[in-house]
Amino acid sequence: MSKNKRVIIILDSFKRDSLFCLKIAEELKNYSNKFNKNINVFIAQTGSDLVRVSLCCSDSIIIHNYSRINNKSTINKLDSCGVKNFVLDTEGFPLWFFSKTGLISKELLSKIKIYFTWGKEQTAFVNKIAKNNLAIECGSFRHQRIKKKQSFNKDICLILTSSPISNPGLATQKESIIASIKGTRLSNKDINQVVLEQKIILEQISKLIPLLANYFKKVIIRVHPFENIETYKKISKKIKNIDYSINQDLSKDLEECSNVLHGYSTAGIEAYLSGKKTYVTERSKNLPEFLEKYFEIVSSGSEIITEENIKDIFSKDTYLNKYDLESIQKKLIDFYGVDKSPKDCVKIIRNAVFKELEKKNCLNFKSFTFRFIGSIYLQLRK
Numbered sequence: 001m002s003k004n005k006r007v008i009i010i011l012d013s014f015k016r017d018s019l020f021c022l023k024i025a026e027e028l029k030n031y032s033n034k035f036n037k038n039i040n041v042f043i044a045q046t047g048s049d050l051v052r053v054s055l056c057c058s059d060s061i062i063i064h065n066y067s068r069i070n071n072k073s074t075i076n077k078l079d080s081c082g083v084k085n086f087v088l089d090t091e092g093f094p095l096w097f098f099s100k101t102g103l104i105s106k107e108l109l110s111k112i113k114i115y116f117t118w119g120k121e122q123t124a125f126v127n128k129i130a131k132n133n134l135a136i137e138c139g140s141f142r143h144q145r146i147k148k149k150q151s152f153n154k155d156i157c158l159i160l161t162s163s164p165i166s167n168p169g170l171a172t173q174k175e176s177i178i179a180s181i182k183g184t185r186l187s188n189k190d191i192n193q194v195v196l197e198q199k200i201i202l203e204q205i206s207k208l209i210p211l212l213a214n215y216f217k218k219v220i221i222r223v224h225p226f227e228n229i230e231t232y233k234k235i236s237k238k239i240k241n242i243d244y245s246i247n248q249d250l251s252k253d254l255e256e257c258s259n260v261l262h263g264y265s266t267a268g269i270e271a272y273l274s275g276k277k278t279y280v281t282e283r284s285k286n287l288p289e290f291l292e293k294y295f296e297i298v299s300s301g302s303e304i305i306t307e308e309n310i311k312d313i314f315s316k317d318t319y320l321n322k323y324d325l326e327s328i329q330k331k332l333i334d335f336y337g338v339d340k341s342p343k344d345c346v347k348i349i350r351n352a353v354f355k356e357l358e359k360k361n362c363l364n365f366k367s368f369t370f371r372f373i374g375s376i377y378l379q380l381r382k
C-alpha cells in the first residue's frame with residue numbers, strides 16, 4: 001500500500017455525530033498502525049474545503065454524510081479527480097424515506113462507490129435505485145450503543161425537540177425550506193406539509209411543557225442541534241424547574257430521566273432502547289403517506305400524550321405486550337440495524353475502507369488532468 005493515502009470523514013452535527021466519527025477514525029488508525037498500512041485520517045466539518053483536503057493526497061477516500069442535490073457538484077468534482085466517494089448517511093432513516101420523489105436517485109448514486117446503510121430496508125432501497133450492490137449494511141451506531149439503564153432519578157422528564165425546518169436555528173425558515181427541498185428532493189407541497197406538521201408538533205410540545213413541569217420535579221429540554229433554542233426559552237421562562245441540556249452525548253440525558261417526550265425523531269428510538277417510557281404528541285389526520293409511514297416507525301414503543309389524557313397516562317403503569325415488543329424489535333432491526341453491535345458497525349466500515357485502499361489506484365489521464373488543473377486552481381485561490 002502506498003504511503004500517500006488519506007481517509008476523510010465528514011462530521012455533520014458535532015453534538016450528534018462526533019463520537020461516531022472519532023470511533024471510526026480510531027478504528028482506522030489502530031488498524032493502519034497494527035498492519036503498517038500508512039494512512040492518514042482526517043475529520044472535516046461539513047462545509048470544509050473538501051477538494052483541497054483530498055487533492056493534497058494522491059489516493060483519497062471521503063466518507064460523506066449524505067449524497068443529495070446540494071452536494072452533487074462536489075461529489076462529481078471529487079470523482080473526476082480520482083477521489084473515491086463513500087456515504088455514511090447520518091440520517092440513515094430520514095422522514096422522506098417513503099416519499100415517491102425519494103432521497104436518492106440513480107444519478108446521485110452514480111459517483112458513489114459504497115453507501116453505508118442502517119438496516120435491511122435502506123439496503124434494499126439503495127441497491128434497487130443504484131441497480132447494483134452499492135449498499136453495505138452496518139446499522140445505526142448511535143442506536144446500537146444504547147443500553148437499558150436504570151434511571152438515576154424517576155422525577156425527571158426529558159423532552160427531545162425535532163422541528164428544525166419550522167424552527168431553524170442556523171437560518172431563516174425560508175432558507176431552511178429551500179435547503180430542505182434541495183436536500184430531500186421532496187416537492188414544495190410535501191415540504192410545506194412537513195413544515196406545517198413540525199409547527200403543530202412544536203405547539204403541542206409547548207403546551208405540554210408546563211403540564212409536565214407539574215408532574216415532575218425537573219424537566220430537561222434537549223433542543224435539536226439545528227433548532228432555535230430561544231423559541232423554547234420564551235415558553236419556559238416563568239417555569240422554575242425547567243433545565244436545558246448541555247450534554248453532547250444523549251445517553252447522559254437518558255441516564256438521568258425516567259420518561260421521555262419526543263417530537264417524532266430517531267432520538268426517540270434511542271430513548272425507547274434505553275428502557276424509558278416514551279411519548280409522542282398527537283399527529284395530524286390525513287397526513288401524506290410518506291410522513292405517516294415515517295411517524296409510525298419513529299414512534300415505535302411510544303404512547304401518544306395530549307393535554308386531555310396526561311392525567312390518565314401518569315395514573316397508570318404503561319406497558320407493552322409480547323406482540324408489541326416483537327413487532328417493535330422487528331422494525332428496529334429492519335430500519336435501524338440494531339441486531340448488530342457498535343463494534344460490528346465500526347469494523348464493517350473499516351473493512352470496506354481498507355478493501356478499497358488495497359486496490360491499485362489507477363489514475364487515468366482524465367483524472368490526472370482534472371487533479372492537476374484543480375490543484376493549480378486551489379493554489380491560485382489561496
